[in-house]
Amino acid sequence: MQNLVHYLRRQKKLLALLILTMLWLSLFPAWVHRVTAKPLDDAITLSPSGTINREIEVAIPEHYEINLVFERASLPFQELKTLLGDWAYRDGQPIPSGVRVPVRWSLKKLHDGSIAASGENDTFGAIAWSAAEVDRKVGGFRVKPGRYLFNAQVLHDVPALAHIGTRLSINLPSKASSTWQMTLVWWGSIASYIVVWPAAAVIAMFLILQAGRNFFSARAART
Structure with a gap:
């Protein structure tokens, strides 16, 4: 010893x-894990038009992306491409494609209910494809770290996409970063x-x- x-x-x-x-x-x-965890990743219905009301935590003052995430399941690629579109450009501007999904969202401060960020987008196209999912951009925000009330609603029924499982996700960008944390x-x-x-x-x-x-x-x- x-x-x-x-x-x-x-x-x-x-x-x-x-x-x-x-x-x-x-x-x-x-x-x-705490810094990069998604503040939100909830299912939302497109027909009937769905709504999400959730208290979320923003961990760092980074730019967060809001995306619709469509599940590919066993649907043929060409069908998905027709329904969801792509992200082609002409003269520096994205060309609308796919079935549109209008989404309105807001982010409110918990302590006083004031709006920290908001947006409305008649979404179209797809910004990312993987083996399991297809992403479509809804919007984005940058706010101070803290807890917020997030609300999002699909503004009208989209029956053409009713058979595709859909989530609304808030996440950090995969490549760009502007904070010391990232x-x-x-x-x-x-x-x-x-x-x-x-x-x-x-x-x-x-x-x-x-x-x-x-x-x-x-x-x-x-x-």
């Missing part, structure tokens, strides 16, 4: 560094994989090997 205590005292700098790396690897992902998310994630994880593994392996060597040396000395 004395040998172990002596060994730990001699390796206190490496132990402190190992503790710091483990704290980073446990706390940083939790912080990233910069830290990006570079911190890279550092975790390239620097912190390898450093923690090397330090832990070194300490284990040194502890084993000291144990067998002490055992050999006693015999």
Whole structure:
């Protein structure tokens, strides 16, 4: 036991560094999850026209996007493209395509009910496609962090899209960022994989090997 205590005292700098790396690897992902979590991702009906009223939390003063998210399910691509459209441009302006979905939304401060952001958009086209979903832009906002009341409503029935599962989502942009929080998310994630994880593994392996060597040396000395 004395040998172990002596060994730990001699390796206190490496132990402190190992503790710091483990704290980073446990706390940083939790912080990233909180910062990047979607404030809203709720189902909404298009026919009959649906409404969402939800209290949400805005974690950082970044620009947030509001999108309609359509589920692809097993629908043929060409049918989806006809119904949802694409995002082509002419003379720098998006060309309307697909079945339009008119959406009005607002973001109100909880403490006084004043409007922090709002918009109305006769949405069309699709800005992103994945294997499971198709996104359509509704709007966006940038406000101070805090809790807000978010309201959105489809202004009239859209029966042509009634058979497609639809959600209304508020999320951070996938590429652009303008706050130190998102910069830290990006570079911190890279550092975790390239620097912190390898450093923690090397330090832990070194300490284990040194502890084993000291144990067998002490055992050999006693015999």
